[in-house]
Amino acid sequence: MIIIKTLSLLFLLTSCIDKGRIDVSLIKANNIVSGLTVTPQRISLRSGDTYKYTVTNGVSPYTGFPLGIGSFLNPNLEYSIPTSMAPLNHSINITGSTGLSANVDVDIIGFERGFLLDQPMSFGDQNYPMAMGKTLNGDLYVSSVVGDTPGWERWLTWRSTDEGLNWEKSDEFIQFEEGETHPMGITNKANDLYVCGYGWDTSDGIHEWFVRKTSDSGTTWNTSDRWKLDTGNNSCHDMATDTGTGNIYAAGYAYATGPGDSAIIRQSTDDGNSWSTIANLTTHNRFVSIMTSPTGVVWAVARNDSNNSTELFKGTYTSSWTWNGPYSMGVSNLPSVAYQKHGxxxxxxxxxxxxxxxxxxxxxxxxxxxxxxxxxxxxxxxxxxxxxxxxxxxxxxxxxxxxxxxxxxxxxxxxxxxxxxxxxxxxxxxxxxxxxxxxxxxxxxxxxxxxxxxxxxxxxxxxxxxxxxxxxxxxxxxxYLSYLFSETYDYKEDAFGNIFTTGHVGKTDSNNNDTWAIMKSSDGGTSWSQSDVLTSPSADLHSYSVEPANGNYVYATGSNGTDLILRQSSDNGNTWSTLESFFIPGTTSIINTLITSDSVGNVYYTGYFNYGFTDPVLRKASSNGTIRTTETTFPINPGSTHFFPKHLKAFADNSLWIGAVERDAGVYTTVIYRSTDQGSTWTETMRRTGNSSSVKILRASNGDIYASNLGNVSLSSDNGLSWTDIYTGSLGTTKDLLLGSDNLIYIKTSDKVISYSNTLTDWFEVWDLNDVLTINYPYTTKMYNCSASDLNVCIIVVEIQSVLGGPNYIWPLKKQ
The missing domain is CATH 2.120.10.10 (Neuraminidase)
Structure with a gap:
């Protein structure tokens, strides 16, 4: 659907406050350039939107340049910005058929990757050593398989220059976004190092043979060999160097249609620049270990699954390769040891x-x-x-x-x-x-x-x-430390310019359980420090929500699984203390907590249980946290047995709103309640049959209330008495909802952000993660109001397979 904004000078003077229209403050006065009068002369436009210009003294048809940025529809003077454009300032030349022309400026407002939401790194799922080697200068190298998310594994090579005392990452190899890469063997030639293994792509299920090489002490690496014999599995298991000739050998196996797995040896005679296969034994399933003798004879140990044997082959070269064997090694087939190794x-x-x-x-x-x-x-x-x-x-x-x-x-x-x-x-x-x-x-x-x-x-x-x-x-x-198990749950900014994030850190040397972690930045996200750390020897601790309140107070809620924990800082997050650990009966796994505060400093908080509480509570803490009381025990509706709180928000008039899902005998209902007496009593404002992943309530500056529910977005202009569906999932199911400083609604679907233009029914895609980030297996979590954005709209993107291992980045919607 093409979305058009029509904006004449009269419209600018009389109707600039309508919902969805562009802010008049973003538009400068008209200028005449080369005779053609175009309105407006400058405009700020979000990526994905379309604008219609007005020309008062030109003759159609018109042409617009440059056409490389967006598209100019002639003769309607409609200029369209592509979805997912990054912030950009550029000019368009509009020329009429009589030759009159004018330059107009367009400031594209788009999302771009911002700062890292830093967290302490934690141990990955695994760091299993696969091979070890040494270069001539004495540097030690270890290759390992490290755990990834969501369940993949990656290839990592470590380097030590002090006999194993200290180690640093040298090569973190991720060939496939969805798949695995495993190192298996190591060899060196002087100070060059080679590591071989395999990479597996889930899209076709094929394992490819890989050799990686470094010639600068592990600073940079390149893929020296990427090979497969046929479809199926191909893997290098071990490597060796002939110290006499300098030839490099890689041994493993490859699959071919017909014979199946065959034992393979590949050779490079030019320092890894090219490789050729010198052995392909269809009688044996794989080579598992290889080494050369002082005179250059290649010894290679092979497995033969057909007769359960482990046998030796020896190769010599004159004008061609000759392989002698197999020679029985005196034992039955050696099983896999040390995870994919075979002795x-x-x-x-x-x-x-x-x-x-x-x-x-x-x-x-x-x-x-x-x-x-x-x-x-x-x-x-x-x-x-x-x-x-x-x-x-x-x-x-x-x-x-x-x-x-x-x-x-x-x-x-x-x-x-x-x-x-x-x-x-x-x-x-x-x-x-x-x-x-x-x-x-x-x-x-x-x-x-x-x-x-x-x-x-x-x-x-x-x-x-x-x-x-x-x-x-x-x-x-x-x-192996990464962000994979260091998750960010919430993001808030206080009145002093501090940024707070909540989350947890996985296992570390000092703690075998998850650690409660609140991070703080006072310089716009450039640098971060640990604001609050809480550990337990017997339970995982997760901080879920943070709320800067009146004065210097900051509150955070989380859980140890069974208790709803409230922490307080009275000095802008420099020091923290636990105000309470409130046990909720019948609860075994609190997986989220909610918190909000009103204008007088009262703090309201509750928890979310995976299967729904039978009797969850809303707690209130006074402005300094000294008085804490239970204001409500849910569910409010007598016919409901379980209550899933999804969103809790206090607005400027101190009304308190909660969005939730109720369950009764297997029937789910999406509900919204409002309280005007600090949570003592509640008025039902919405009840709709069905389960909702998002029930978020927002209020615009004009008093309109927006709520996500059942994958849709609804609007109420009478404080929740009645609702009108303004978005019904045409561009994707609503996962999150946000109001920008432009008073526009932004909806997050799975990995897209959409908004509206002109009227509440003209929805368009502003941004699609898949358009801008195709590597590192990224996904989005939530949207937040943040000052890094000109429109106070940001989204968090997690990059699972980056070399940092799952870092969280903020993406602000901004101008250049």
Whole structure:
């Protein structure tokens, strides 16, 4: 539908206050440029809207330039701004058929990403180490799989320059917006580092083979190889470098129609600039580990699911590749260990090599002394364990790291000083059910080993030995911190320019439960500090709503699950105290709280339970919080058994409004009540059959009341006595509602913002998130009034798959 605003000079003088019309203060006096008189000369127009100009001395048809920004409909002089335009000031040249022309200015009002709503980061869902490597200069690298939302996983590579004491993110690789990326193997060539793995896209279900490379100490990375043999799964599992030729090898598997999964080795002879497949064994399902001998022979361990075997192949190159094998490794098929890994191969010479993994639930080490033709078991653990990685130190010690499964689970290292004849377990750390995964010898001859905590945080723990793996000491942690589990629930600004947000922080080192967190900014969102922090050793604490009240008072409500918590600050959020933790009988899971305040400083608050309270209460706190009373026990309607409060608001006349959903015997009803005596008694103003996700009540400066209900928006001009539906979901179901400083209504649907033009029935899309942000799996939460917007209209966008992991950004509707 094309939406048109008609605005003549007479209209500007007589009718500037009508609902939905543009503010006359935004329009400057007419100017004549090159003879053509166009009204108005300058206008501010929201993206998605259309405007009709008036020309008094021109001759049709008219042309409008530039046509690259919006569209100019001739001969109606209608100029349309595209939906989702960012703020922009530009000029249009309008020319009539006689050659007279004029320039008119248009200020496009649009949404653009603003400042970060900062919160302390918390531990992600997981940070599981997949591989470990070292470059020539001694830098250590660990690749890991980290948890994402909504349930995806991403590829992360960490870097340490001080033998594992401190770690920083080096590469956070997210190939697919909806899917997963997993690193699997690492190798280096001098100071270049390569990490390989796979990426999975949910749109087609195909796993693609990826190799990532850095040549500047992990500062920047590029995709060196992206490959698939056919449809289905393709994955690189391990990597190796020939120190003699400098060739890089990547081993894994690929799927082809017909033979199914095949064992694959790919090679690069030009530092990763190009790759070619040098082995494609349809008789085996995958290569799981690869290493070259000192003379350049490629050793690769393959799995064969058809006969339940683990076998070795050896490759040599003259004018073409020749593969010898398979050679049985003396054990049945080694199962997956350490999450998608299948043991580890270490080649000492052309004749001697070791392999560690798991056999029949036990950590084993296999050894060959005849170039891999035969293998013998040299270590079997007594417990339910698995070996993950094995290395030979520069002084000859053989060291393997793994984990014990029997309770208590443990990070363990075994060591041999006599070429594998005897073994000693040098560490068995049961702290937080840890398990060992990888180790490496550093340039200073110390040994760094890493493991993962399976019990509490699912983060990486680092150990270091300075005596050839004989004794170990904790070296620190590699913690994946993100915003994924640090949620923002509410946004408010006080009269002093302070911004407050409520939310919670997930697990951290200092707390295994969610932490109540209120953040504050006093510089317009540029910088943030923790205003209020509240923890509990026995419960998750969430702050849901914040309300700046009279004077320097700020209040916040939240929950520990069963209690409605009220916190107060009397000094603009610098210090806080708990006024009460009010238990609501029959409640096990408060998932939201509501709060508002009137002009005399009274604060009203209630809670929202997932399944509806049978007896929720409205509490009131006096202007200084010292007197707190229960004003109402819901539901108000005698026929209802459950009550879901959705919105609570005190207006300037101190009337109190609540929007809710009532339930009786499975029948849901959307209701709005009004109180004029501080919540003691209530008058029903709306009752409509049906459940509503949003029941929000707003009052315009002229006294009109707008309410979202049943996915629609209704208007009352008589204080709720009667309602007229002004929006019925033509452009999407109403999820949130906001009044701007222009006295216009803004509706949030799923990921769009719509408004109206001219009349309350001419609705148009102002902004569509999908038009402006197609990466990072974004979604919108709520709209808020905020000073960053020229129209006091902002929306919060969460970017799930950004490198920050779920940050919340405010998007203001503003001019350039």
């Amino acid at each position: 580890d191969l270490h080649v000492v010479s052309d004749t001697i090599a070791y392999y560690t993994g798991q056999l029949s639930g036990r950590w084993v080490v296999q050894k060959t002394t005849d170039s891999g033709l035969t293998w013998a078991n040299v270590y079997t653990d007594a417990s339910t364990t698995e070996g993950v990685s094995i290395k030979i130190l520069g002084t000859g010690e053989i060291v393997s790291v793994g984990k014990r499964y029997t309770s208590p689970r443990a990070f363990e290292v075994i060591r041999s000083t006599d070429n594998g004849s005897t073994w000693t377990k040098t560490i068995s750390d049961t702290t937080n059910s840890r398990g060992g995964t990888h180790l490496f010898e550093c340039n200073d001859n110390s040994v760094v080993a890493i493991g993962v905590d399976f019990n509490v945080h699912n983060q990486i723990y680092v150990y270091r030995s300075t005596d050839k793996a004989l004794s170990w000491s904790p070296r620190g942690q590699i913690n």
